[in-house]
Amino acid sequence: MLRQEAHLGPGCYNHEFGTMLYNLEKTPVSKKGYGLSARTAARFPPCSTTVTPSPLQYQKDQSQSTVPPPNKTPFSSTTQRFKSQSVTTENSPGPATYNHDVVTNRKVNWPMCFGRPDWSQLPQQEKKALRVMVGKANGFYWYYFVLPYCCCK
Incomplete structure (x- = not known):
């Protein structure tokens, strides 16, 4: 058991020895190869100042603001800002030249049968794909292709 002197008060003890910072600074460090704890560099390198330009x-x-010299103009300041638009009859039709009685928001009719589309009433594209038929005779399989018959010319 450690015995301390009874008359020591605040500020009379060694507060630098045994602190965390003291232990980190005194940790063995080797500059050549491996040593104790295999540390090869300083734990806290010194703060380096970087050389950068000031703002x-x-x-x-x-x-x-700077005023340009009289013989020079700033970039694109001599171009016309708002292009004048010529008013012609093609651009703007005159009064009564268009139809007011055009039906708008027309409903598209779709052939329906009990809430489902009736596909028989819709135009369908002619089938042009080949069908492959498989037959078997005497243990051998044979294939033949069936072309759809087209009666149109």
Whole structure:
């Protein structure tokens, strides 16, 4: 059991020895190869200062407006901003040149049969695919193709 002196008060003890920071700084570190705990570099490298330009060196101050010289104009400032549109009869029809009585929002009729589409009333495309028929005779399979008959010319 450790015995301490009874007359020691606050601020009279060694607070630097045995702290976490003391232990981290005094950890054995080897600069050549492996050593105790296999550390080869400093645990906390010294803070390095990077060499970067100051914010004033990036670009010049543009808070003040600059007036271009009289013989130069800024980019695209001499082009016409709003193009004048010629009014012709093709662009704008005159009064009473269009039909007011056009039926709008027409409902499309779809042939239905008890709530389902009636496919027999809809136009269908002619089938052009081949059918393959398989037959068997004497233990051998044979195939033949059936072409759809077309009566149109």
